[in-house]
Amino acid sequence: MQLSALVFALALAAAQAAPGPMRARLSPLPTDLAMQETIAGVGAATATLAGTTLTVEGTYRGLKSAATSVRVFDSPRPGLRGPLVGEFASGGGTTGTFKGTVTLTREQAAAFAKGLLYVQVQSEKAPDGNLWGWLMAPKGRR
Numbered sequence: 474m475q476l477s478a479l480v481f482a483l484a485l486a487a488a489q490a491a492p493g494p495m496r497a498r499l500s501p502l503p504t505d506l507a508m509q510e511t512i513a514g515v516g517a518a519t520a521t522l523a524g525t526t527l528t529v530e531g532t533y534r535g536l537k538s539a540a541t542s543v544r545v546f547d548s549p550r551p552g553l554r555g556p557l558v559g560e561f562a563s564g565g566g567t568t569g570t571f572k573g574t575v576t577l578t579r580e581q582a583a584a585f586a587k588g589l590l591y592v593q594v595q596s597e598k599a600p601d602g603n604l605w606g607w608l609m610a611p612k613g614r615r
Contacts, residue, residue, distance in 0.1 A: 493521075493610070494519050494520065494521045494611075495519070495520045495521075495585065495588065495590075495608035495609055495610055496517065496518065496519050496520075496608065496609065496610075496611055497517065497518040497519075497520075497531075497591065497592050497606030497607055497608045497609065498515075498516075498517055498606050499514075499515060499516030499517060499518060499531065499533060499592065499594060499604035499605060499606040500514075500515055500516075500604060500605065500606065501513055501514065501603065501604060501605075502602065502605045508599070510537075511537055511538065511596075511598035511599050511603075512536075512537065512596070512598070512599045512602075512603045512604075513535055513536065513537050513603075514533055514534060514535035514536040514537070514567075514594075514603060514604055515533070515534060515535055515604070516531055516532055516533030516534065516594060516604050516606070517531050517532055517606075518530065518531030518571075518592045518606060518608070519531060520545075520585070520590070520592070520608045522577070522582060522585055522586075525576055525577045525578070525579070525582055526574050526575075526576060526577075527545065527558075527559075527574065527575045527576075527577050527582075527585060527590075528572070528573075528574050529543065529545060529561075529571070529572070529573055529574075529575065529592060529608075530570070530571060530572035530573075531543075531570065531571055531572075531592070532569070532570050532571075533563075533568065533569060533570075533571070533594055533604055534567070534568040534569075535567065535568070536566075536567040536568070536594075536596050536603055536604075537567070537596070537598055537599075537603075538567065538596045538597035538598035538599070538603075539565050539566050539567060539596060539597050540563035540564065540565055540566065540567070540569060540571070540594055540595065540596050540603070541562075541563060541565075541595045541596060541597060541600070542560050542561065542562055542563055542594075542595045543560065543561055543562075543563050543571045543573060543592060543593070543594055543595070544557060544558075544559070544560045544592070544593045544595065544602075545557075545558045545559050545560070545575050545590055545591070545592055545593075546558055546590065546591050546593060547581055547584050547589060547590055548584075548589050548590070548591055548607070549589070550589065551588060551589070551591075551607045551609075552607075555589075555591075558575055558577065558581055558590065559575030559576065560575075561573025561574070561575070563594060563595075567596075571594070585608065588607060588608060588609040588610060589607075590607070590608050591605060591606060591607040591608060592605070592606050592608060593605050
């Protein structure tokens with residue numbers, strides 16, 4: 474009986490230590506009417522964590538100017554901006570793909586597990602963010 478409890482505890486700890494893939498739907502977040510002239514598009518991202526290495530990959534389309542980079546941010550709660558965690562190059566163009574890695578601290582890895590990291594695609598006309606999306610566990614896996 475104790476062996477099964479130990480196996481269960483180890484499995485639970487492993488599941489908590491390495492959350493499964495998180496997903497984000499990327500969409501524009503204009504802050505005023507003037508920004509609607511420069512930001513548009515849609516996309517999706519998937520992120521996985523191995524140790525402290527976060528791998529983020531995704532697609533985007535319909536941008537009004539070429540993508541320049543992808544950034545990952547830590548947020549105090551979904552919907553609020555937070556500090557930059559890391560950045561990598563995008564595929565460029567108004568339609569494309571991206572893939573990159575960011576090294577997280579223990580605190581940032583815990584934030585990832587709680588759905589508090591978000592992805593932001595920058596473009597030439599929107600260097601402060603064209604598409605945004607919070608990395609969340611798929612429905613049914615919270």
